[in-house]
Amino acid sequence: MRMGRILLALSMVVGVVAGVRAESRPIATDRSTVTVYAYKSGLFSAFAHDHVISAPVAAGSVSEEAPLAVEVSFRTASLTVLDPTLDVKRRPEVQTRMLGKDVLDAAAYPEITFASTTVAAAGANRWKVTGRLTIHGQTRTVTFDTNRQDGQYHGSVLIKQRDFGIEPISIGGGTVKVKDEIKIQFDIALR
DSSP: OHHHHHHHHHHHHHHHHHHHSOOOEEBOTTTOEEEEEEEEESTTGGGSOOEEEEOOOOEEEEEOSSSOEEEEEEEGGGOEEOOTTSOTTTHHHHHHHHHSTTTTOTTTOOEEEEEEEEEEEOSTTEEEEEEEEEETTEEEEEEEEEEEETTEEEEEEEEEGGGGTOOOOEEGGGTEEEEEEEEEEEEEEBO
């Protein structure tokens, strides 16, 4: 009898907590953009290219009411090298290397995800977001600022490839390489 009361009380608490959850709005994947910038370095970096990569949002949601939250996911294989200054004939080579075992290993790690753990107000239409970013099977905590303008959320975050188990590409004995730190810039629209 006592166990039945405990289970009933527990189910009521779970029901109340579930009812308190804020309703989230889906991300408009067709109107949202995420761009990754990987910069060159090394002695002969003048002969290399910075990389610009499109990361189409696969799915996600944002809760704009307490508790504030954001979740977003990407299909690793959908990342596309844009590199406007790179010869069009060389882009497939860079694309293949990026998705291959040397960098993202899209076959082994098909998804990149972010889930907030805290979203704190930082002024009018501004927030500091902290959450878990998973890339290449490695999860790390990242913090970044975001703001809302014209109904879209804008911001960027700097991460290090090595933090996610990725060794930055290096050629020519390190005379040309990709910097460890990359920038992820986002413009997120909601449905």
